[in-house]
Amino acid sequence: MFFYFNFMVEPIIQRDKYNPKGKISAIMVEPIINIKFKEDQMNSKIIDKMIGIVGEDWVVSSAKEVESYIKDETEEAIAPEPCYDCIVVKPRTTEEVSKIMKYANSEKITVVVRGGGTGCAGAVVPVKPSIILSTERMNQILEIDDNNMMVYCEAGVTLFDLEEEFKKHDSLFFPVHPGDEGAQVGGMIVQNAGGVRAVRHGVMRNHVKGLEIVLPTGEIIKTGGKLIKDNTGYDLTHLMIGSEGTLGIVTKAYLKLYPKSSNSGSLLISFDDKKSAIEVVPKILKKGITPLAIEYLERQFMEKSADDLGLKWPAEKGKVDLYFILDEKKQDDLYEVSEKIVEECEKNGAVDSLIAETYKEQRAILEIRSHGYPSVQSQVVDILDVCVPIGSINDYMDGIEMLSKKYNAYIPSFGHVGDGNIHNFIITEDGTKPENYEDLSEEIFKLAVGLGGTITAEHGVGKIRNSRLKLQYTDKHLDILRQIKKVFDPEDILNPETGITSL
Amino acid sequence: MNIIVLIKQVPDMEKVKFDREKGVIDRKSAGTEINPFDLNALEAAIQLKDKDDNVHVTALSMGPPSAESALKEAIARGADEGILLSDRTFGGADTWATSLTLAAGIKNIGIYDLIIAGMQTVDGDTGQVGPEIAELLDIPHISYVSEIEEVGSKFRGKVDIWDGTYLKEMELPGLITVTKDINDPRLPSFKDKMKSRKAEIPVWSYETLEEYLNGEKIGIKGSPTVVKKIEVPKATTRKGKLWRENIDQAVDEMIEIFKEIKVLEG
Numbered sequence: 181m182f183f184y185f186n187f188m189v190e191p192i193i194q195r196d197k198y199n200p201k202g203k204i205s206a207i208m209v210e211p212i213i214n215i216k217f218k219e220d221q222m223n224s225k226i227i228d229k230m231i232g233i234v235g236e237d238w239v240v241s242s243a244k245e246v247e248s249y250i251k252d253e254t255e256e257a258i259a260p261e262p263c264y265d266c267i268v269v270k271p272r273t274t275e276e277v278s279k280i281m282k283y284a285n286s287e288k289i290t291v292v293v294r295g296g297g298t299g300c301a302g303a304v305v306p307v308k309p310s311i312i313l314s315t316e317r318m319n320q321i322l323e324i325d326d327n328n329m330m331v332y333c334e335a336g337v338t339l340f341d342l343e344e345e346f347k348k349h350d351s352l353f354f355p356v357h358p359g360d361e362g363a364q365v366g367g368m369i370v371q372n373a374g375g376v377r378a379v380r381h382g383v384m385r386n387h388v389k390g391l392e393i394v395l396p397t398g399e400i401i402k403t404g405g406k407l408i409k410d411n412t413g414y415d416l417t418h419l420m421i422g423s424e425g426t427l428g429i430v431t432k433a434y435l436k437l438y439p440k441s442s443n444s445g446s447l448l449i450s451f452d453d454k455k456s457a458i459e460v461v462p463k464i465l466k467k468g469i470t471p472l473a474i475e476y477l478e479r480q481f482m483e484k485s486a487d488d489l490g491l492k493w494p495a496e497k498g499k500v501d502l503y504f505i506l507d508e509k510k511q512d513d514l515y516e517v518s519e520k521i522v523e524e525c526e527k528n529g530a531v532d533s534l535i536a537e538t539y540k541e542q543r544a545i546l547e548i549r550s551h552g553y554p555s556v557q558s559q560v561v562d563i564l565d566v567c568v569p570i571g572s573i574n575d576y577m578d579g580i581e582m583l584s585k586k587y588n589a590y591i592p593s594f595g596h597v598g599d600g601n602i603h604n605f606i607i608t609e610d611g612t613k614p615e616n617y618e619d620l621s622e623e624i625f626k627l628a629v630g631l632g633g634t635i636t637a638e639h640g641v642g643k644i645r646n647s648r649l650k651l652q653y654t655d656k657h658l659d660i661l662r663q664i665k666k667v668f669d670p671e672d673i674l675n676p677e678t679g680i681t682s683l
Numbered sequence: 684m685n686i687i688v689l690i691k692q693v694p695d696m697e698k699v700k701f702d703r704e705k706g707v708i709d710r711k712s713a714g715t716e717i718n719p720f721d722l723n724a725l726e727a728a729i730q731l732k733d734k735d736d737n738v739h740v741t742a743l744s745m746g747p748p749s750a751e752s753a754l755k756e757a758i759a760r761g762a763d764e765g766i767l768l769s770d771r772t773f774g775g776a777d778t779w780a781t782s783l784t785l786a787a788g789i790k791n792i793g794i795y796d797l798i799i800a801g802m803q804t805v806d807g808d809t810g811q812v813g814p815e816i817a818e819l820l821d822i823p824h825i826s827y828v829s830e831i832e833e834v835g836s837k838f839r840g841k842v843d844i845w846d847g848t849y850l851k852e853m854e855l856p857g858l859i860t861v862t863k864d865i866n867d868p869r870l871p872s873f874k875d876k877m878k879s880r881k882a883e884i885p886v887w888s889y890e891t892l893e894e895y896l897n898g899e900k901i902g903i904k905g906s907p908t909v910v911k912k913i914e915v916p917k918a919t920t921r922k923g924k925l926w927r928e929n930i931d932q933a934v935d936e937m938i939e940i941f942k943e944i945k946v947l948e949g
Contacts, residue, residue: 237925447873448870491867492867494869494870515876515877515880518873519873519877522873522874532872533872533873533874534869534870534871534872534873535870535871535872535873535876536870538695538716539695539697539698539714539716540697540716540719541870
């Protein structure tokens with residue numbers, strides 16, 4: 181037994197968030213004292229083996245510490261019940277990951293890989309006694325190759341690390357930004373993360389060019405590289421992307437970089453009704469205008485979010501807003517593109533158009549937009565994540581309106597209207613699941629699939645949408661997916677009951 | 684009513700980098716913006732204009748020729764016109780020389796009822812230029828105003844200083860400096876933004892203002908103070924230490940450290 185003391189030499193000084201020069205409201209000194217192995221639950225043989233591979237400091241087995249590794253951002257009402265009988269192992273190298281998997285495979289021990297824990301579908305939640313393999317220490321950016329415009333990094337590099345790194349870089353950046361900057365590269369890859377900037381840059385799938393993967397059986401394989409074209413055999417890189425941690429463990433990745441543009445601006449264009457706002461989106465895209473993001477935002481919802489942050493939503497006229505994020509090479513281009521967008525929106529009944537250009541003002545809008553979900557989190561039962569063809573969004577919204585009447589439910593919508601991915605909330609006063617939840621959500625999924633859409637655009641199936649897969653795929657289709665899983669993971673040890681595996 | 688709003692173009696402080704060795708701001712490291720408190724000043728003026736069509740708002744700035752874009756931005760946000768005081772001889776001015784130059788600009792405008800400035804600039808942080816201008820013009824002034832109200836021919840300002848709140852009244856013409864609490868500056872409408880890009884900004888040089896200025900008292904020559912060096916304290920980072928065996932010793936050491944950094948009293 182040993183003790184681990186962690187204390188901060190600098191006390192945390194807490195001030196009013198919006199008045200950093202204001203009064204100090206609290207000073208906290210936080211010595212954290214943990215006594216390890218107090219409540220050993222998992223077999224001590226497994227713990228010893230893990231300590232043998234990664235060292236004593238990087239195996240966590242006390243219930244209190246394990247608790248922070250068994251949940252993600254999935255709404256409580258629908259999140260899978262986590263299993264507490266787990267240990268957390270934090271390897272530093274691919275070789276260590278390989279050793280862990282070889283051992284787990286031979287002993288048939290379940291392994292759940294965990295990145296930043298920012299997922300919304302319970303993929304990283306262990307539901308049976310497991311080794312939780314946290315990639316947090318595999319956090320090195322190994323190479324930024326300017327000529328090939330690629331970054332080579334380890335799986336545990338966070339989105340925050342990437343953003344910070346490329347803030348310093350003269351000319352290149354990584355375009356995907358799903359939201360929470362605690363997300364790790366490995367997680368973003370196996371979840372095929374999306375986010376607001378997908379209109380111009382697409383999702384993770386468009387930027388992953390090569391991977392180092394540890395298979396469930398412990399072997400290491402490498403796919404792709406710094407290549408734009410590669411037609412050799414089946415593409416395992418793309419099979420890994422979106423596999424939700426079920427086929428292998430991504431340990432390193434080549435990601436594509438893009439030249440920075442320095443003239444960014446945000447437009448907030450207001451409309452009196454949803455229909456006019458949504459109809460204008462394909463018209464703008466057809467003109468060859470491709471903003472970084474086009475978001476559809478309902479006013480009531482954004483005002484609540486702004487209020488929650490102590491900010492003010494800038495738009496006042498109208499009832500719904502389209503929020504465009506633009507980024508152009510030249511300032512004149514920014515205004516020219518903005519003018520075209522505003523013109524098209526006005527033709528479609530826009531009542532006001534505002535422009536934000538300073539970093540601070542643009543960030544405030546994005547912050548309010550991003551806080552939309554947290555501002556109602558305590559009431560949210562489920563945040564749906566369907567995607568329909570852009571041309572069918574209005575039919576989808578009509579359907580939502582109808583269901584909202586049928587079930588007497590308030591179903592706010594917001595999200596990435598530029599790529600057809602609308603998030604709908606099922607909300608109750610205290611976030612408990614309503615009796616008609618299953619029926620209502622089933623009808624929303626059927627509505628989306630009926631319009632040629634999908635039940636999940638970016639959050640994934642995880643451990644919460646398995647039963648809905650049949651709405652979208654035939655038995656044969658699902659059978660192929662299951663066979664693929666078997667080829668990679670014959671003992672079914674890697675993240676079972678996730679994605680397609682629990683059918 | 685004629686309102687003059689004082690505007691300064693400053694580096695975007697969120698992005699600007701400091702050259703620790705030379706002790707100066709690396710101005711090339713970031714874009715520029717209107718000093719955030721000046722946006723509150725402008726918004727205060729525009730709100731008065733919203734209530735009364737007869738209000739005319741002039742944005743006034745001293746700076747290099749590139750500061751023209753800040754004045755255009757002020758027009759996009761609702762000012763009726765912008766005037767730039769720019770001349771090589773104005774360069775390097777401290778607060779006193781800046782105040783003299785801006786006061787000369789205001790005298791050249793001639794007719795004004797109210798002057799509104801931000802409480803300070805984010806790149807200088809002195810908060811002196813507003814009140815100094817009022818003194819030079821010999822008009823009343825109220826600093827750090829977080830609410831304004833027109834009371835007959837007077838202006839009443841609410842001022843929060845330390846734990847007290849003051850209600851101060853002044854006759855017009857007068858000058859106020861405002862805090863960020865006075866309002867939420869609006870975003871420019873896209874139409875106004877486009878119009879402002881075509882706006883002509885008159886540039887007044889030393890020659891234009893000669894009648895009100897003494898050439899010895901402006902720019903770096905007329906500045907009794909000078910910023911020699913900017914020191915940016917390094918950010919402190921968290922430190923950790925691991926004790927494996929002797930826990931009693933660990934506790935003693937921790938207590939010593941807490942005493943040393945003064946987080947344990949007594």
